[in-house]
Amino acid sequence: MLPSFAIAARHRPITLVATEGFPLLAPFGAVEGALEGDQPAELALQAADGTRLAVRLEDDRTSLLVRTGGAEHALRSRRHGRLAKPATRLGLTLTGSHLAVLSLEDDAWVARGRIDLREIGGPDTRDPGWLAGLRPEASGVSEVRAGSFGQLGLRDIRLVSHADGAPYRIGSEVLFTATSAGPGFFDTAHTSVWALSPAGEITWRSDLFFERPDRPGVHGDHATHLVRDGDGWLVATSTWSDFPARRSERVPGALGVTLAESAEDLTRGQHVLPTRRLELPSDGPSVGMWDPHLVRTPGGWLVGYVSARRFFDFHPLLAAGPSLDHLALQGAATDRRATEGTTLLRVGEDWRVLASDGRDNRRAVRGRYPVFDTSMTEIGTLTAPYPSNIPWPTVVPPDPDVPGDEWRLVTFDGRRSGGRLAGYGTHGDVVVMREA
Template sequence: MLPSFEIAARHRPVTLVATSDAFPLRAPFGAVEATLAGAGTAELALEGADGTRLAVRLEDGRASLLVRLGGVEHPLRSRRYGRVATPPTRLGLTLTGDHLAVLTLEDGGWVARGRIDLREIGGPDTRDPAWLAGLRPDASGVDDVRAGSFGQLGLRDIRLVSHADGSPYRVGREVLFTATSAGPGFFDTAHTSVWALRATGDIEWRADLFFERPDHPGVYGDHATHLVRDAERWLVATSTWSDFPARKADRVPGALRVTLAESADDLTRGQHVLATRHLDLPTAGPSVGTWDPHLVRTPDGWLVGYVSARRFFDFHPLLAAGPSLDRLALRGAASDRRATEGTTLLRVGEDWRVLASDGRDNPRALRGRYPVFDTSLTEIGTVAAPYPTNIPWPTVVPPDPDVPGDEWRLVTFDGRRSGGRLAGYGTHGDLIVMRQTAPA
């Protein structure tokens, strides 16, 4: 049995420049920000060794993008969002995947004032490590310049970092978790990050993880990730969301899938680029994509929870099992759902349970709740906890057996956006920490 939960804390760690010692960039996730010095023209840029210049400008209350390619400059300005109504205090540039954006800091919050997919104007291959290595920041008409790796506008897809047996990976009184660090746009502007959750409920950024794919060159910000400590190595299972298009017409069945990486490095600190291979996951019938992996090794072999979509977006949770991660067979599927994800394995007493999140596009009786399944994916109950907006994952933190009186916690997220209307849906959400309200 699990306890009931109530909300204890909310966090929204919005940061454009996460680390200022990140050049040369290892992945196409960089940022420059600065204080506006006065009423004159202010400009920030990332300049490439090939002559490419990715710049943002604020002039006469209008924010714009200036992209120089092959000696030709492309001025780009949003008619709807480019005019700054409130005098900003800082100017920001972000490169997130293929997207260049200009942001202004207004009334304490960053607002996206312009964005371009560089592929639409014949831009560089931003995922090419050689091109990234040549990028350097530049600025004029500003003070207090900071440049480095991009941080986030919001956090979602919360997963505990765990040992292979499913127990939380603890560093003293802290538990670690992975998150999707949202960029100023759709899913293709986000990447994976690693955080610490303290006993006080506070959080702290620790690492960023980026990925190479077995079938495409370059470095990707794939996300919805599970980080697993398996003896002396790390296993990293992630979802290939980094180039998932916002336009429905551009979505290709089979392009969204799960990859697996292995590393002996300390992935809980710093920035890392990991080589991956495909993790083949069985599905219950036709599938256009799989995502949200969660891995546990039991005495009988591996259990893997994940999501499969019959079409975009009609998706449900599944569980596979096998003696190795390369020999998995379907154990169960909750195919009566059409908007359920965040498949999470949790040991409760001597039994394994599968938790998930029933979104509001499900049938009426299966909306806005956290179902609990057995390992055949038969529902046996629900988690009694507040259900924020969007499809929040039920990331449960069991009590630390070495800390007397330690209690259950649940960490999740909501759909609250930031960055203004142009940044849109992909910027969700707040990180929400819950605590137990009744004994388990």
């Protein structure tokens, strides 16, 4: 009963400064300015405790200048620190615990240096008190912009929905959450909310940040589902914001799903949400769970998600229960080893579970969108182009109030930005599809 899809549009909304103004609510900020000739340029974030996080461009070389705890650190990337082409703007980003310097070359931002501040005894950037005292500085530049960090790419696209699974619409637009990629691995990203117009255009609306139940500070957790439940919101998200890039630092069980509740309008502005752990059943040993998707049916809740036997060997699961605190496993696609983006979709009178089979699966289930029933038995596939990486099958049903409205699918790919230093975590393009 689902149609075939064809690509109709692609978008890449790269923005260093999403909204201007301080103080920051979360450790996701940026400063940028236009370069003036060949004179040295410097951008900085100055904290009330004396910490100063600065980036500098001089003689086509970029550097990071960090003053923290009474010590001065001058850091420069030998491989990436020199400009490849003349730059028109200089940028500083703070994303989680990472400080980066970027240059705008041929209208593309390129990361020229990056440091995890924890490696040099830096401040706790997730501390709200420390963030409240942070202010921007700039010299040798013009047209300065400073405020919250935007993104180098978008991934993990998920429709904002009502609790019954119907898309949440504002006028003719549907909303979706996305992971706003930073200039690095998963711990430089955060959750954002966007609008998709009938013409296929996308517009930023809000950012969501999270407080954890087991540790202090404000986190940029992502891979999020935003659910309108009555007069309030439920927010289920994956605790990716401190997931380490180094394999040796990955701790089994640290990656999981949290749940927040809010009566605020989360579709506008910026918000910090307290959370609790959402306990999800496993089909066996699990080192981590992510990609939650929630639907409330007349019989109770359905929750789709992903579980990993090890990093990274993962597959989709479905749980059900009378409440989100009492869930039991319904099924798991245990024959997969690189399948995620678990998504619940009502097709006629039935619930279906969609997912994305990455190319690291065995040949028979590789590079496709499987369709499962609620026992997680595969019953078909979704016919649509399969971009790079592991694109989620985020299907938008026709609006019943709009005659002739078509099915759509909005997903992402693995195209990186920000240059070689920024690396894998910067994907991807937003890919909008329509009925073929």
